[in-house]
Amino acid sequence: MTQYATNDQLAQMPVDQFYQQMGSSPAGLPTTEADQRLTTDGPNTIQQGKRTSNFKAFIKNFTSLMAILLWVSGIIAILAGMLELGIAIWAVNVINGVFSFWQEHAAKKATDALKELLPTYTTVVRDGKTVQINANDLVPGDVFNIQTGNRISADARIVQCESLQVDESALSGESQLVSKQVAYHKGSGKYDEANLVYAGTIAAQGNAVAVAIQTGMKTEFGQIAALTEGEKKVASPLEIELNRLTREISVIGMLIGVAFFIAAILVVHTPVAKAFIFALGMIVAFIPEGLLPTVTLSLANGVQGMSKHHALVKELNSVETLGETTVICSDKTGTLTQNQMTIEHIWLPGQQYDVTGEGYENNGQIKRGNQPVAFGQNADLDLLLRASFLDNDTQVEAPKDAQHGPKIMGSPTEAALQILVAKAGMKTHEIQSTNPRVKEFGFDSNRKRMSTVNQATDGTKTLYTKGALDGILALCDTILVQGRVRPMTDQDKTQIEQANQAFATQGLRSLAVAYRSVTDSEDLNQTADQLEHHLTFIGLTVMSDPPRPEVYEAVKRCHTADIRIIMVTGDGPTTAKSVAVKIGINGENVRIITGDELAQMSDSDLETAVKGDVLFARVAPEQKYRIVKANKANGEIVASTGDGVNDAPALKQADIGIAMGQTGTDVAKEAADMILTDDNFASIVAAIQEGRTVYADIQKFLLYILNSNVPEAVPSILYLFSGGLIPLPLTVMQILTVDLGTDMMPALGLGSEKSEPGIMDQPPRPRNAHLLNRRIILKAFAWYGLISSVISTAAYFLVNYRYGGWPHQALASSGSVYLQATTMTLAAIVFCQIAMAENCRTKLVSVFKIGLFSNHRINFGIIFEVCLLALIIYVPILQGIFNTTGLTTLDWVVLATIPIPVFLVEELRKFMVRRHLSREGKSPAAVK
Template sequence: MLRQFTHPLALLLWLAAGLAMVSGSVVLGLAILAVIVLNALLAFFQEEHAEHAVEALNAYLPQHAWILRDGHRTQVLARDLVPGDVLFIDEGERISADARLIDGSIEVDMSALTGESVPVERGGGDIDESQRPLDSPVLVFSGTTCVAGSAVGVVHRTGSHTELGRVAALSRQVRSTMSPLERQVRRVAWLIAAVAIAVGLLFLPLGLFAGLSLAAAFLFAIGLLVANVPEGLLPTITLALAAGARSLARLGAVVKRLSSVETLGCTAVICTDKTGTLTQNRMRVIEVVPDGASEPLISAAALCTTATAGADQLGDPTEIALLDHASAAGLSIEPSRRDNQRLRLFRFEPELMRMSTLDLVGDRKVLHTKGAPEQVLPRCTMNDEAGLQWQRRVDDMTARGLRVLAVAIRDLTAENPDMDREAAERQLTFLGLIGMLDPPRPEVADAVRQCHNAGIRVHVVTGDNGRTAAEIARQVGIRAQRVIDGAALDQMSENQLDDVLTSGDEIIFARALPEAKLRIADALHHLGVVVAMTGDGVNDAPALRRADIGVAMGRSGTDVAREAATVVITDDNFATITAGIREGRRVFANVRKFVMYIFAHAVPEVVPFVVFALAGGTVPLPLTVLQILAIDLGTETLPALALGREPAEAGLMDQPPRSTSENVITRRLLWRAWGLMGTVSAIAVMAAFFAVLLRSGWHPGDPTGPGTPLYHTYLQATTMSFAAIVACQVGTAFASRTAWASLKSVGVTTNRLVLGGIAFELIFACAVIYLPALQYVFGSAALDAWMLLLLLPMPLAVWGVDEIYRWRLRRQPAHNRHGPLHAARVTVAPVDHPAHK
């Protein structure tokens, strides 16, 4: 809240209020203070949002755990776990602490920590030769879920000392920075402040030299300050961003930080997760080999499961995919009937990489086996040539990113059903291969194509394996030239990573750890590239906070990721990100439109004070300060807001990303605002003011104060100046709707909010002019009919001058016509940023 009152524009208004109080204009001072308070409150309540990434970890952890205490199995609160506790882990439970398994084997969904969609196997007693804790075959981690099996482990880390706690620590270390628009607005605000103060200081002695009293000189300085400060700029930008945020919400993107709407528009790189973002987050069988034996193959694979499918899915996603595929093929396997006909179960063992079930099939006892091809094929009865042929099929399928299962059977009707596993899983009859994949979303390919047309590169940063990620990337059109796994990334220096990121290629970073994702986001940030980083797991939180745009998945994402991000995609869809970028670009283009609209009125507001000062009092003040406030906060606001809802001009997503150093205010914008529309408006305003005075017989130097014969005429003349600015605002509103196209091409009525805003400003102006209560406040007087007729051509004059300029602009070459947004793509060279040191 304090920052809202210390913004450069707010400080300038504080100065103006102070000068007004000192000069005795208490009403004016109070009015300016009211403006400061309204601006601050509006900005505060629109931008305030809470980030609770670390606190969300508490809700993410389970509340209870089963442990061994005093020789008995008992349930305790998860927060009461201590190192040394013996922890029982069963299927379907979320693990409460980091533990080392000592007995049993389980499959663990570690996607929250690693981003890998396929469950991993962990078992007690395995040999641990891993280089990283997350790769250990005997370690399980807090916040992950057991999807199959049961095991016993010894707790060795709890709370903030766990892997989950380490990620939380990384999140705490990351601080968000100002968005490009925030930096631009602050830069513009300081520029406006410097100009306003300089103009005030320059013309204050000029007014005294011209013969003005000290009070009149102060009033003159205040007028210049207020005229140069666009009081409606901050609330207008804030409300425009809020409108953009509402539009994004309708598209499925919830923006937690208003400035992020605009930041999306200058996104140059998207670092996207794979699972659930590019893909549907659901394993599916997409290939069965050979086709001719698909029915017994599918049936055998479905019988060799422990999962349940349908509405109440539970178990290994791979097994759920097998059951769903069997059901789709008309071979529905009822889980309860399957379990009732099961004689024995040889669970999936990590070291064996296979699973078998002995089932009653009619009057026969059949062993069904599924698992990794390298484990199942050698146990099947086939010659070497057949084995080589099948191995080539396996290699072909894995090269395409498929997860391959080999399926085999053995008739044990005449055998001893109590034989051990090693004896049972021999002399198998090979049935074939099943290839599975988490398929890409159908709409992602078009979204990626739009990104490429817009000059946006797409990197895949995932905890999954490189082959799978590369195949998904190929299917959706990501032109990945390299696959870099986590180990190779860890060995890269900062300069090497910069070379990779600035090569122009799209990269797949596979097996990426939380530190790696954070490192990639940090490197792109220091290279000056606006990056959008997607993620859904706890492991993504630090990178989501560090990226310019952190995009979390709302449906499948964790609370930690959602709280750390600035944008939450409610449908977990990459295509929604592309729609957000389009909306962000539209918002920025519209920010420029209403900034130009607001700036165009600075000239007709400043010129009357300059004329007043240069005339040395022989010409009365053509416009009062309160009338300026009525313009800036009354008649100007709604049309400016309506320009913020202007539809996108054609070709918006065919432009390269806008540089963050590109100013909101450009020379072309200032020329249109000040040189064209502002100058025409100022001429019209002064002509209207003098027309009223001269028609009543006024001569330079005649008194016009209260009690003089010309006092009513003077009130009408200042009111005419006010009305002329409002009339010119109508022409400016229509001219500002387009950057280069003609008004006819975009349509006069395509933005009905602009028409409504113009109607409101005309009604408000009439109220100021004709209502006695407002006449008293703003020092206005009713206008005669001939004065109103004099106002009618002013909107056409302002719009017409700018329309001619844009017609000439369209005749220029395209690169000159569109300006910086259509310039050639800039290659970012590596820089020696602080992270290197």
Template sequence: MAHPHRARVAEQHREPMPVDPREPVGRLLRDLRTRLEGLTEREAQRRQAVHGLNTLPQHRVRQWPAALLRQFTHPLALLLWVAAVLAWLAGTVELAWAIVAVIVLNALLAFWQEEQAEQAVRSLGDYLPQQCEVRRDGQVRSVPATALVPGDVLLLGEGERVAADGRLVSGAVEIDASALTGESSPVERAADLLDTAARRLDSPVLVFSGTVCTSGSAEAVVHATGRHTELGRIAALSVRVRLAESPLERQVRRIAWLIAAVAVGVGALFLPLGVLAGLSWAQAFLFAVGLIVANVPEGLLPTITLALAAGVRGMARRGALVKRLSAVETLGSTTVICTDKTGTLTRNRMRVVEARDGVGASASVHTEFTSALVRCTTADERTGAGDPTELALLAFARSAGAGIDEETRDRQRARVFRFDPHLKRMTTVDRTAGGFVAHVKGAPEEVLDRCTSALPACGGARTMTGAVRADLLVAVDDMADRGLRVLAVARREFSFVPAERTTAESGLCLLGLVGLIDPPRPEVAPAVAACHSAGIRVHVVTGDNGRTASAIARQVGIDAEQVVDGVALEAMAESELDRLLTSGQEVVFCRAAPESKLRIADALHHCGHVVAMTGDGVNDAPALRSADLGVAMGASGTDVAREAATIVLTDDNFATIVNGIEEGRRVYANVRKFILYIFAHMPPEVIPFLLFALSGGAVPLPLTVLQILAIDLGTETLPALALGRERPEPGVMRQPPRERKQGVVTGRMLLRAWGIMGIVSGILALAAFFAVLLAGGWRPGADVATDPALEPVYRQATTATFLAIVFCQVGTAFASRADHASLREIGLGTNRLLLAGCVFELLFAAVIVYAPPLQHVFGTAPPPAWLYPVMAFFPVLVWAVDEFYRWAVRRRESRT
């Protein structure tokens, strides 16, 4: 039999049973074992031992040494380690240390980027207040927010942040829940409201951790703390979501293994060939090392990093801060954008765009109407404080010549019946010279039912007949179909202050209708059109009303034929959602919960899309982390969203995303261009070794290992970097997004690099080698190592090979500037950095050839003067062959 004390301890530390916070208050207090006077301090301490601190779940602490070590074992890092070892074996110690420095720099940069991403969930804690007021032992006390427990009675006031999830037991407040729900307007929460909401987040009697009380006062009993709150649930989702590897990161990994396989394979193949050709094992190994070095592009990783960094700087100039280098390229491969509405597609500034009189006619408004707009508000236009809708009404009334200001309004106010989300209306009772007047504003369907008369722009009031009511309903539908938020405004005169709301809101005279809209940004429509021409679909995922969201979507060119609300999405099967997202149509998802956004992102992933998800609230954090690219709003977004996102838009503008897509496509194309440029130099570096081996030594080695290293890390570096700054080719935004599985290295690229430019460069380099060697008296089979007369000729010949490759690099660089277009379309001198890089390349080669100290190191000697006019045509020949190939491809594509 269990010990009684142990049983009590086990009961105390048992995981708490969930309660239904929407049940009647008396039953909820019973289930939570608490009272309206609050808990005792002793009971609160006991519950804290059971429930824990009121804190959000955190990521498991990463072991930073292991995380840092992973950066040093990346495939491309391993390849660079091999290059460093080979450089050490080749005797170039300085080069080996330089490559090690590149490895360390890239590893530290990647490690820092991962650490920055981990701040997303930790910043959720900033949405909890430090102190809060509770009632304990029947007295009001200030306690740390972390000390709240279920059963506490929490006191809420204007300007305070809610510290835990609770059920209102008295009072009424307005709550800014935009961070959780995406709703742009404050919502009313009151203890005595009828709860008929479909979602818990929409319940008029519940308040949630992380939201802000904008006005009013109330008391709430806490039913959930820490990870059991809505905010804690979102934090748990963010903890579980793992950052996805970007397409470029996957491609770089594949390239690294491809290059490693080619380098090691060629080197291993040369060993038996060298021995069969009569070389000793030591000589064969030495030249195998040379072949591997020739196939390892030591400058590839830093060149990619610098190209992405240039893209980051370009994005910053366009209004986007990129927190992860590879995100620039991810933008370029985006196939679907899931965008929020408020502030991203729109200006996030409500304004009145239409007003009609009491009979629904579009006429000039009368003074009673504008006066009612001012009186039936609590916002203050002077300070900008208050509901955005009311601020827009005040601005409209002022522009229409309203004869009352906010100070007079507040002084003459006798009573306020606050906006009720269930009744969908608000009423104020104001003193006037003739007595008291009730001013009502709210949803047209609620206000019209309580009107017995209507006031046109001209003339006296008319009876609210069936025909007048029908005309008004037609006007309301017309305005709503154009995406306007429609409010009806009415009044009634009294000789006393009505005590009941039903009295104040009956027998009304309709003054008019007002239509408001958060207008679309003017630059969004062209940006959406650019997305469509680029083959990118745009879905709207918002917490706002579906009718308004679909109207805004149509105005900016998003062809959303279907609107799916949060409830319908939750009921939708996975297969049905997949069919919807792969149907080719654009969709408006409205009233989207945090799990809904995350589910949409995961479904798009499953369908093979590269997803960019925008967001600005706490509820967006899991989806922002799950998407290939999380895009947060910098001006209006929360800190949590900014931390979770990969890109932060400083201007909250959808058009900036499209600019980023163009920038990303440019960066990706430029990465391919300098990979093409680097790959094109492998054949002229490898062919000399194969010729030496296959001839059995009858042909001396046309190129030395150190000369190869001078090419890979000396002459080709600056032109490769310059290709990373190339402007986008014409029509880059008229091309469809590339497939997720498409590699950076394609068969067409290898054909251009190895089969066209590489082979031509190799032939020209060998031609220069044999021309100098034969002119100096060499004949096949002669031993240049033992014949003193041939030794200087051989040095001139290897130098000629080296210089020929350098001259061919110039032609390769200009040919690599275009993937499809001709050089004439791009412009010969539009990339000034490339021109400077080619000049540096030639000067660097000249120093190696003519500087006596470097002649000794690299085994060079000035070639005959007659060779230079010949080599001057090499760049043109290499470029011309590739230009002819691209012309043939364009002609074939135009026919098909």
């Protein structure tokens, strides 16, 4: 590959030496040389990494640990003579796998979008002739044209330039346009060299001729792509936890199965074949076949809930990951703020005006105190407004509808000035027509100002200048004070600088405005420096990118939920701190780390720094990546926002990458796990609540299905420990009926339960916390399970007692009484589960508070399980399969009363716990 000097070295060389170094000339490369370089350096494309085929992506949904366990469960059920249930288990697995694949199929890798971002054709000079070539064929040394609206094809040095301004936000993260020129000047940021342009950025204004110095994967764009491609996406916390849970349940099920197998042979002397089938049935019974469908449903519900809050999730597991988030690394512009420059104040010597109305809307006013002021009421203000409008190249088109904002064609800063004059009621068409522009000096990053000469209808010409205060003030020798122009004194300059500094400490940006009359004898073909002199200072327009109104409450909710926010921005330290303190992210003593400081920090120092009250300003792309990585090294679950190409590696490195839907590049969107359609930080917080709800719902499901395992196991324990004197009160087929039949629909209903009150008043769950924890096990086995076991076992003995079989004589092991007793046991478990479904809906909050019948899926599930139970009991063919028989009217009356006391006893327990916590000053939401 051809070796050249570094970009910075090339940028500083004299033009002749630069051409010589690149082996090129103003006439461009010879075609033969270009072809040779294309062979040597390769095409100007972003290389794609190894791709996963759709087939492999499809198969992976059926090869997870839980999926494999379900395949084995189906085989076990078939071997146990239960063909229908085996097929049902497989069907559940197939449906879940297909649904998961469909949800994730739309996601593409970041480099697909990178390739699409490069333009198809580029106009170059070869053999002294201007030709159009495919952008893929561009090589280092090619001389090519840049025009307004072009996306730049390569990293290049400018050799000719006319008012070129480039949108580098996709790389730098900063929304301000960057002025370019032929002369070298090193700016403050990584991409701020005045005579260099970069692949993937956009020419917003002007045109230029440039020489390519890097193409393809060697461009800054390509290097970021390589970093993104090399960053592998690790398994989500939920995937890891589900695999761990599956292993635990598998081991428990196997141990129980082996224990029952040995006990059946040694204690009851059951034949080996029969004992084996009995043990297999118990293993299948302890496997939560509904776990995957319930998790998928919970995640899908979370996806739907997030979409209502303007958050689109690409992978289901990302939903729950959001709920675990402990740190949010957030951009400032457009996420915390509105990404709309807004004039807030006008400062004139001896006068200050406030401007109402935010963003690119003209529904505000200019006020002095409480008194509105319009154009035509104050001569000094009128002159500043006139200069702001005439010395302006930006156009603002009205929005097409309520869903879309105004269309800005040009600089956001100039757009704010255009809106300002609209708020003042200036008749812009009349001013424009009576003061046509006769000369323009575009904004220059060295001069830091822009000037125009406009000629009035009476022939008088006026030079209007706006820009950074330091540059403007140095050119002013007079000042406009209350309608009178007088010489500027040192005291005037001090007063102006103090006012500017006061605004800067508030995070506001000032733009100075000045003017002078141009005589007829002056040559307008002079340079800007020759014409911009002896100016009269008018005043300052003071602007900001205001915070989103809803971000204040969102930040408070994060603090309440013990979620830290770290601002990572390309803006300067003063502005960053002002916004962070204003909206409550940081305190006044926040540590500000700039990109230059960060570059000198070791990884260990950075890991220590991100634990404190800190924000980052003027960061480079790889530095944002380091910040995310440092937080993860500290054990944090990190969500990171981004919108530019430079953000892709950080988005991919984060546990949950969040791209901006409105301003984000395709690269960022493809690298991210979630896309915000409104670019709003508040939407992230709403999505976090949905994520926490998903995790809570999965735990509710586990509590529900595990508690039924106890009354299913107790009958077998009674059978074994009685030495067979107590016949099996519940057969294996009846156990599986509960697991795969009656329990399934209410369990799925729990997967769609809404957020419990107070869910955002507790900290994120610890990284080492597990879905199946001690609280759930104790509540499932020692409380819910115990209640159901007592009731169902009592039902079994009650039927035997009613027909004289107990305690007067041995319990029947066959016949009508035995069938009725086992049927009653099964039915009692089902009706206990009706109450348990309601009990599991909340942790400690009363179900009456959230609405007893508010979850329609649970209501449907309860109706479904009662109907299914009735079919199993009364349909002759099903009676033979499930060993059931019809029940009496009295039996149904008893069954119907079971859920009421079971539900009320749990409500009483929740009430007592709440009262106890209240006495101790604790919130029920804080209970794990």
